[in-house]
Amino acid sequence: MKNRTLMSGNEAIARGAYECGVRFASGYPGTPSTEIMESFARYDGVYAEWCPNEKVGLECAIGAALAGTKAMAVMKHVGVNVAADPLFTVSYTGTNGALVIITADDPSLHSSQNEQDNRNYAKFAKIPMLEPADSAEAYAFIKIAFALSAQFDTPVFLRTTTRVSHSKSIVEIADPVPVEDTTQVRFNAPKYVMVPAMARLRRIEVEKRMQALKAFAETFEENRVEINRTDVGVITAGIPYHYAKDVFPDYSYLKLGMVHPLPEKTIRDFASRVDRLVVIEELDPFLEEQIRALGIPVTGKDALPYTNEFDPGVIERALRTAPREESPYVPPAVPPRPPNLCPGCPHRGLFYVLGKLKVFAAGDIGCYTLSFMKPLEGLHACICMGASIGMAHGMSKALGEKGKGKVVGVIGDSTFIHSGITPLLNAAYNRSDCVFIICDNRTTAMTGMQEHPATGFTLQGQPAKTLDFERLAEALGIDQVRVIDPYDIRQTRAVIREELDRSGPSLVISRRACVLFRRAAGPPQKPLRVDPGKCIGCRSCLGLGCPPISWRKFSDQAPDRIVRNAKKQEGNAVIDPQLCNGCTVCQQLCKAGAIVAGEE
């Protein structure tokens, strides 16, 4: 059966993996990789699991591959940092089955804290890496990746970028191959026990393998040469190939399907057939530097940017000498439209209080990171997942007395499980004086409601053990554990103040389900409205930055409709009933009692 279908790169990877017999996948959600696991998990007969973090995810996949199956570990680029420890050593051991690690990179930092180029990991860990340019290649390359893994007894990287993962294009899918059971318990200590004496021997095997892969790269049909005009030859890989083909269709191309190791002879041949060699690659000059090291004259980053993703326009601007067609239109300046916490978001009440308390809130990765912005300004640092607890502890130790009651660490429920448990243990062990807050919205909200060990369900929908944060904290040695409802501003403020005044570490669990997570949050409440007969124009409610609440100046209103309730009042607040879901946080802030329920 051949079937043309529109697929995202992520869906295509899942489909290709399923078709070639992969039956095991593990990972942790992270944009732009999340949908790979989600779509793979829906195929018949596969096993897929969300793990607490990427390191655990990779270790599970390593175990599965040691048992002899084809296993896939899926993560975003920064997830590979978390998984780097097992990564560098599984490179030595190889597996009994096949192991592919998917790294979804995010040039332009659409949803990430950094822009690292994970091609460097391939070179660093001595692991081959394939890089598809669109969904059809993603579908094809995942199959090749598994074949290479088995053939060369090596883990294989498949690297995507956001524009490959999240673009859709046409894929011709096929039926899955029949899967034979290749698993069994095999003992092979010299290959799998990486004590120094044995690792030294495996280290030699790694170099042999990389040489074999270099030879393979010369004949690999996805390292594709297209000879057209020979004045310019472009070496590229991944989606920049398509951008370049759009604006320079006549140039000659060496399109690399495998970005590590490089096919030296193929590159030399290609270079000899063109007058000028240009490398078009996003982020680091990864290919360019290696090609230059071969003694081949090449350009690239002299004209093309190091930062941000490309598009056809970026490449055209950088490389074209002739004038280009420009748009005749110039956009007028319009107000920016940044992402915002949703109406009724449970984070809003908590971060409103933290902002007002003027504490330094070391933050973490999650929707709540957005509360660094005006008007909440309740979060003051964000480095990576799990960092907030350690950072707050370190900061308060450095500040000593000056830091008493001034530093908190905030973390999400999924992030806490990801990498917040060990720093909390550290805080208990090292007699911390901080308040730590888990923003427990009962799900992995930012990436779209993925299950985790405290939600009660697995990725494939099976009921699961539910982690109890209170009991865990107690076991770690945190004596003070308080639970608050961030929809209750008075309680939230009182409890956090009490905990800030106390010595020793304490944990506050701010518990309220994400407003979009219907399973736990239930249906929305009735919208509230502002009674203009009571609003005194104090703007307290606007301090929440809640999307339904807006400010209407009297100067913009018809004079006969203005109701003035305070001397210097200049306007009043309005709530959009289409957006409001009645969380009541603004109502609690309104001293005039102007925010009311019910119809006008």
Added chain:
Amino acid sequence: MGRPKGGTKGDTPVRSILMAGVGGQGILRASDILCEVMMRSGLDVKKSEVHGMAQRGGCVTSHVRYGASVHSPIAKKGEVGILLAFEKMEALRYLDYLCVEGIAIVNDTEIYPPAVNLGDARYPENVLALLPLPPTSVKMVRAQEMGVRAGNPRTENIVLLGVLSRYLPLDASVWDEVLKASFPAKLVNANLRAFDLGRAA
């Protein structure tokens, strides 16, 4: 190796559509439907958008490119033929993507960003006047009203697809087939009505 040879429509040049609006308006769904119609019409098609982060309330764009054989899934500035703005101000933000003969379909609805809500910035007063396009190249649509008339205000995005369909050489029967397959049974009729209202607007 599973690499499709693009569309079947021989030499159709590649064209671009840019959809722009605000998170939660159904833009990604609309562009999925559009691409499906294009594929079933024998065209090669690619689309690109960015999701993730808390995009609700933030800008959302979806690039759709179609023709005999498409390389880039994102358009470059100055080459978009149709700008479909789900929100008025967003039509202004992406104006420089339009080509000289490009047209703008603009949903006559205002969604205030945070700075406007807080009173720190002003929402542009007369968007139509700020659009430097020839009047014949601008189509204003009250999609929300039409969605309500169709029986469901959430069909605003499908109304806009209906308007867009007037400018594209795609058979009504393919639209019909894809729309019917895109919604659960109880929502099909409202969406078909919404599409027809948009197409007739």
